[in-house]
Amino acid sequence: MKICVFDTRRIGVVNDGFVVDITSLIPVGCDQDAGLAMNWLIRNWVSSRPAVSTGLATLPKIPLSAVKLRSPVQAPKHVFAAPANYQKHIGELGAQAVTKGSRTAREQGFFLKAPGSITGIAEGIVLPALPGRRFDHESELAVIIGTGGKNIPRAEALSHVFGYSCLVDLTMRIEPGHREEERSMRKSFSTFTPIGPWIVTADEVPNPQVLSNKLWVNGNLKQQANTKDMIVAVDELIELISAVIELSPGDVIATGTPEGVGPVIQGDTLEIEIENVGRMGLLIQ
Ligand code: MN
Numbered sequence: 001m002k003i004c005v006f007d008t009r010r011i012g013v014v015n016d017g018f019v020v021d022i023t024s025l026i027p028v029g030c031d032q033d034a035g036l037a038m039n040w041l042i043r044n045w046v047s048s049r050p051a052v053s054t055g056l057a058t059l060p061k062i063p064l065s066a067v068k069l070r071s072p073v074q075a076p077k078h079v080f081a082a083p084a085n086y087q088k089h090i091g092e093l094g095a096q097a098v099t100k101g102s103r104t105a106r107e108q109g110f111f112l113k114a115p116g117s118i119t120g121i122a123e124g125i126v127l128p129a130l131p132g133r134r135f136d137h138e139s140e141l142a143v144i145i146g147t148g149g150k151n152i153p154r155a156e157a158l159s160h161v162f163g164y165s166c167l168v169d170l171t172m173r174i175e176p177g178h179r180e181e182e183r184s185m186r187k188s189f190s191t192f193t194p195i196g197p198w199i200v201t202a203d204e205v206p207n208p209q210v211l212s213n214k215l216w217v218n219g220n221l222k223q224q225a226n227t228k229d230m231i232v233a234v235d236e237l238i239e240l241i242s243a244v245i246e247l248s249p250g251d252v253i254a255t256g257t258p259e260g261v262g263p264v265i266q267g268d269t270l271e272i273e274i275e276n277v278g279r280m281g282l283l284i285q
Pocket of ligand 1: 081082083138140169254256257
């Protein structure tokens, strides 16, 4: 199933060119805020799914082309991110890389992006007015946690996944020697974490390590890879993050970018497509 957030705080299921509005299935109170509503739905997905399935035929629906899609996750407790997770990306940044000596998440662990940096198709990306700085796209598969937990073993990790989405890890690059700000800040400007166009539930993505991952700038293909080339796979990322901190329903894991990262400027259009997940287009403002 493809779960989305649309218009003002509505929760929907994308089905056959329409968005079925399932907000009425969310308890009163939680339904007043899209972040609360989606977190409730993810937390209660097993018990809610039958009503959602039935509702596809009975609840109001709107053409997909007529809605404003927003990030399908709006208020995760955490947004974790994997550094240097594709071999060919390691080295391409030269002196502008934070990760030295080919150290991956396995050696250096994860970093954090501020959940407040999340944006969606409707809002787009707004670059800060910082002349002379370079802002890069990073095309990433996002994992959305369903069942939380601490110390989740790798063999059980994928059963903790609610679903998958496309994520662009927007990044202000360091300028070696004089501007080496903290990574979490350079990746946490408002709108620097676009997610969408929806979450595809995990039952429709039985193997997250066989998906093509592509990104275009102004229609030109810039990044093209496959999640099979991830160094630390989704199950190991869940194991290593949950060894540090308890994962919560709705948490997001950005799984790292392949080679081909490059700058974007105001007026560019960005499109990201993950196989079996979806395609999301964003305007850079
Ligand atoms: Mn990244």
